[in-house]
Amino acid sequence: MTLTAGSKLEKILKSGQKAVTCECGPPRGADAEHFRHKASFLKDCADAVNVTDNQTAVVRFCSLAACRILMDMGIEPVMQMVTRDMNRIALQSNVLGAAALGIKNLLCLTGDHNSFGDHPQAKNVHDLDSVQLLAAVKAMRDDGKMISGTEVVGRPQMFLGAAVNPFADPFEFRVVRMAKKIKAGAQFVQTQCIYDMERFAKFMQMANDMGLTEQCYVLAGVTPFKSVGMANYMKKFVPGMLVPDSYIQRLKGVPKEKQAEEGIKIAVEQIQQLLEMKGVAGIHLMAIEWEEKAPEILKAAGLLPRPQVD
Amino acid sequence: MVVAESKPVTEILDMIKECKKVVVAGCKGCVTVCNSGGEKEVGILASELRLARKVAGDDLEVLEYTCERQCDPEYIEPLDDLVKDVDAVVSIACSVGPQYIAARYPFLPVFPGLNTVFIGGAAEHGVWKEYCQACGHCIIGDFGGLCPVTRCAKSLMNGPCGGSSGGKCEVGKGTIDCIWHLIYERLKNLGQLSRLENPWGFKNWSTSRDGGPRTMIREELRK
Numbered sequence: 001m002t003l004t005a006g007s008k009l010e011k012i013l014k015s016g017q018k019a020v021t022c023e024c025g026p027p028r029g030a031d032a033e034h035f036r037h038k039a040s041f042l043k044d045c046a047d048a049v050n051v052t053d054n055q056t057a058v059v060r061f062c063s064l065a066a067c068r069i070l071m072d073m074g075i076e077p078v079m080q081m082v083t084r085d086m087n088r089i090a091l092q093s094n095v096l097g098a099a100a101l102g103i104k105n106l107l108c109l110t111g112d113h114n115s116f117g118d119h120p121q122a123k124n125v126h127d128l129d130s131v132q133l134l135a136a137v138k139a140m141r142d143d144g145k146m147i148s149g150t151e152v153v154g155r156p157q158m159f160l161g162a163a164v165n166p167f168a169d170p171f172e173f174r175v176v177r178m179a180k181k182i183k184a185g186a187q188f189v190q191t192q193c194i195y196d197m198e199r200f201a202k203f204m205q206m207a208n209d210m211g212l213t214e215q216c217y218v219l220a221g222v223t224p225f226k227s228v229g230m231a232n233y234m235k236k237f238v239p240g241m242l243v244p245d246s247y248i249q250r251l252k253g254v255p256k257e258k259q260a261e262e263g264i265k266i267a268v269e270q271i272q273q274l275l276e277m278k279g280v281a282g283i284h285l286m287a288i289e290w291e292e293k294a295p296e297i298l299k300a301a302g303l304l305p306r307p308q309v310d
Numbered sequence: 311m312v313v314a315e316s317k318p319v320t321e322i323l324d325m326i327k328e329c330k331k332v333v334v335a336g337c338k339g340c341v342t343v344c345n346s347g348g349e350k351e352v353g354i355l356a357s358e359l360r361l362a363r364k365v366a367g368d369d370l371e372v373l374e375y376t377c378e379r380q381c382d383p384e385y386i387e388p389l390d391d392l393v394k395d396v397d398a399v400v401s402i403a404c405s406v407g408p409q410y411i412a413a414r415y416p417f418l419p420v421f422p423g424l425n426t427v428f429i430g431g432a433a434e435h436g437v438w439k440e441y442c443q444a445c446g447h448c449i450i451g452d453f454g455g456l457c458p459v460t461r462c463a464k465s466l467m468n469g470p471c472g473g474s475s476g477g478k479c480e481v482g483k484g485t486i487d488c489i490w491h492l493i494y495e496r497l498k499n500l501g502q503l504s505r506l507e508n509p510w511g512f513k514n515w516s517t518s519r520d521g522g523p524r525t526m527i528r529e530e531l532r533k
């Protein structure tokens with residue numbers, strides 16, 4: 001097995017086993033304890049934990065620091081990096097710093113627009129987009145060159161990832177864009193939360209037909225519903241999210257205090273169905289501010305214990 | 311053209327609150343076309359200022375003049391006589407105008423009466439939209455003639471992003487077209503979708519304002 005970064009995530013995926021990643025967002029303050037507490041639930045149930053980078057354009061403590069905290073806890077991080085807030089100087093600098101700290105998985109994103117966040121008055125950067133960031137890091141890693149052509153002394157060994165959203169439009173173009181991300185350097189992709197299973201199956205078929213799943217690992221995104229309110233909110237307000245009414249009806253059909261349980265049941269069923277789909281290499285579980293439920297969900301889905309790799 | 315909108319009169323009144331006499335200077339260029347700084351708007355603003363100050367019991371004398379253009383030193387010159395005994399100029403040209411006026415009259419305060427908002431054009435009567443950010447190296451030839459630098463909320467060169475929904479951008483609550491959707495549709499119509507298959511490289515922003523304030527020199531035109 002040839003490895004680029006030799007991260008646990010890379011090894012598990014390359015060994016052909018289904019991988020599990022979870023997500024953990026840093027808090028809106030310097031409270032490291034809170035972050036450690038949330039992450040502690042994920043320690044034994046995820047192969048690697050994604051640390052978001054000021055997600056939804058809301059200021060939180062930085063993903064580099066959060067990744068370091070995870071490593072100190074014995075958890076492998078996937079560092080997320082958005083191009084919204086930093087130009088190519090800062091982005092490349094952070095990639096090098098992350099590699100110097102031993103971070104081995106990097107997820108390159110553009111990020112939500114700053115108008116959605118807590119500082120809509122901010123100046124956004126967008127010097128690069130996610131595809132260009134992938135290409136930049138790949139060139140630093142494989143060719144030892146920065147965007148400017150400057151030589152990199154000490155190449156950043158990163159296992160490179162990207163996001164895909166099969167639920168955005170135009171639908172037919174989503175696989176083409178995924179292919180573009182692969183060309184730019186993506187070795188794995190994590191998808192937007194999947195609720196519309198039919199559309200996702202169609203997307204996967206297109207990806208399989210184009211041979212994309214042979215070049216790149218697809219981790220299917222799952223977010224359990226906590227309540228019918230959350231399901232409605234996602235349907236209405238989250239850009240590029242398709243929530244079928246059948247799930248909303250199902251949640252509505254149980255008493256309020258049972259909705260969370262029903263949400264978990266739905267997530268488990270989804271995971272099982274997703275793992276059956278050709279080309280799905282693992283699950284990316286985003287239990288937002290509900291990290292403590294991750295072990296239960298993954299256990300019920302038959303994904304625990306996690307494989308050991310050296 | 312350069313598109314500009316009027317500042318609220320209260321903001322202008324506050325800027326000139328110390329003045330007893332001002333010139334409101336318009337421009338017959340872009341701001342006449344977008345109905346914000348031409349002869350007609352000079353007249354309206356001048357009356358509004360006079361009236362507001364009269365109501366406040368602090369009369370203001372307002373002279374009116376509309377330059378051929380304010381982005382050319384020779385067209386500012388006619389202001390020389392008018393500004394002799396005024397306390398300030400309120401320019402309702404695009405924001406180039408007040409700066410030319412500031413350069414010409416070192417001891418005279420000048421205030422902007424407009425907000426210059428973008429380079430764009432009329433979409434329908436009373437509606438203008440942004441089309442270009444003057445990045446200094448036009449790349450729209452790669453994108454079906456449509457500008458992702460300006461018209462994509464994230465200036466993506468490899469869009470559309472995951473927020474594109476039903477042809478609309480994730481920004482603007484469904485009111486803004488996703489330019490990447492339009493680029494896709496257009497290249498599909500042109501039979502050129504293959505243009506979008508490979509990553510678009512790194513844009514060189516040094517030709518944009520990021521390289522510092524710009525000067526354009528055409529040697530053959532210099533005297």
Ligand code: SF4
Nearest residue numbers: 442443445448449457
């Ligand atoms: S690519 Fe640059 S010059 Fe061309 S329309 Fe866009 S911003 Fe203007």
Ligand code: SF4
Nearest residue numbers: 462470471479480488
């Ligand atoms: S939705 Fe379209 S226009 Fe808006 S940021 Fe995304 S790609 Fe750009």
